[in-house]
Amino acid sequence: MSGPLSGLRVVELAGIGPGPHAAMMLSDLGADVVRVVRPTTPEMDYTTTSHVLRGRTTVLADLKRSEDVERVYELVTVADVLIEGFRPGVAERLGLGPDEFTTSNPQLVYARMTGWGQSGPLANTAGHDINYISLTGVLDAIGPTETPLPPLNFVGDYGGGSMFLVTGILAALHERHSSRLGQVVDAAMIDGVSALAQPIHELRAIGAWEDGRSQNILDGAAPFYRTYECSDGRFMAVGAVEPQFWTLVLSGLGLKEASLPARDDRATWPDLCGAVGAAFLQHDRDHWVKIFDRTDACVTPVLTFSEAPSHPHVAARGALVGAGNDIVAASAPRFSRTPGRIAEGTPSTMTALDTAVKHWTS
Template sequence: MADHQTLTSGASGPLAGLRIVEFAGIGPGPFACMMLADMGAEVVTLDRPGAKKNQKSAAARGRKVVEIDLKSEAAIAQVLDLLEHADALVEGFRPGVMERLGLGPDAVLAKNPRLVYGRMTGWGQDGPLAQAAGHDINYISVTGALAAIGPAERPVPPLNLVGDFGGGALYLVVGVLAALLEAKKSGKGQVVDAAMCDGAASLMSMFYDFAAIGRWTTARESNFLDGGAHFYGVYQCACGNFISIGSIEPQFYQLLRQLAGLSDAVFDAQMEREAWPALRQKLADVFRTRTRAEWCAVMEGTDVCFAPVLTIAEAPEHPHMAARKAFVKRHGTTQPAPAPRFSRTPSAIREPAQADIAGLVREWRSKDASPR
């Protein structure tokens, strides 16, 4: 794992030159802005005075941090001056909070008509639940996602990856960048309403398609991608660790049978759903005969579609992840490296730094006044 080299001047990445004002929050908003900063955007985070944020965390990468009291009329005027020269805004408050501060879309777009106004919430800007509190587990509950994940007995939360980060942060990034592209053509900004429940529902598109054609049932562990099929799942090894297989295609399944010694004719019934429980138990018995390392020696790198199930501590040391430098050391801790990768304008991690809003306004105003 390579140590990260902090940039000392300038930004690297395809978004270099883009200016984004972030209103400090937690979870998907900061993660989205981390991605934008890693890709070169100049992200200014407005946080409350005395906020004790961990500036060494991955989510804090690449920011210019301004401590400012948004309850002050003078501060609001300064923020509007800064937003006049910004390309995008990102906020994650409950609906109505920004309007009450005097920083709602109408006020901001009147000051800067080309600005893209990114709004990150769980339930969205409208609807019966818009003002209710919630977390990832609640937002994915109403989409069908949570009900589909876990063992037959009960749903299991998939960390907070599906709502906060998959359906939230990533859709916010896509929405903001799409609106910025459109603004370059039209000269007009717009509001991006990124709701985690909307994004998580969108992530379920393939499974709604499967259900429509009768290839998906509502019973967990009865479908070919939810652990029901013996050829797509997680198995425990003799050492107590786990491996994963995804031998869906016939040729991959045949290789699985060959390398695992599954000569019994009962394994011919790959796609017969009623046979899956018994075949899953037989395959579980086979995988328990060797350690994870022994199975890796037999199957890893083959077309079985195989991988060891690694912990957070183990993943950075895996040969493939290490070769791709998928993790970096920063301030003595391990963090995921920026993703995705760009061939000509590579992303990079920059350290956060304190900034002064008056100085930023002068700097951005001066840049806008200079010929481009």
């Protein structure tokens, strides 16, 4: 087993979304993860071919049966981390809440992943990524003027969810070195998304951000930070926030800056977007890729998921491996001495619960 988290033992009580994604990241970094799945769970939840479920051992346990709960309890007593994503109170009713391990495993980091958190008026209600980002103000800022559009489920589930869950786990493990005690990590997507949005709150505080969509520097309104359509219907992404990079954009397009509206005058942004957009429409995407390749113009093609693995830089980094629809993201980040597992679709393995317990207690 390789990776900086080699030797770390994690129990994951099966769920969907950010919990499994966080467990995948911990496994990619070397942790020994056992995923506990109910026998009645749909097949997709414990398939041996799921890439998100890669790199861990999967065991079946019916948590309505006292004997299975006891075996899971045994497993957790010798674990470093437990990940659960139930609604508040469910784990306690199962007899697997954090208080159950105060004596048997006082060093346990008990990581709880929810959308609304363990407290608050919405704590016990259902929700999904789109709901958590809508209440934080984030969704209102994304999409065209006419309507907010969800940015897939990256912002809530993974940006504000699994990434903060992993951060909380690692922080609690670090603190454990001095206290010799574990603690409960309450990771809520609504909290994580709010933290992600702090830079926008800072812009609002200085009067540099307006509520709504398509009227701010980062929401597609600025001519120097948006996408442009090419003659073949594909797109190029322009991120030339700094003036010197914008100059390179105009040079590549064959436009003279002196004849165009001022780039920092918001009143003229629509006109400037129109002029730049007309230039991009003169040629196909491949033409513009050649023009801007390896320049500081901050102009790149908008690739599909199918195209991305073949891009020279993505391929050189090995960030995505595989072919066709069978693409797998490699472990991230990278380490100089203890490289994580570079995943190549490695499946999880199904085994008996008793075997998993013996593996950790032997």
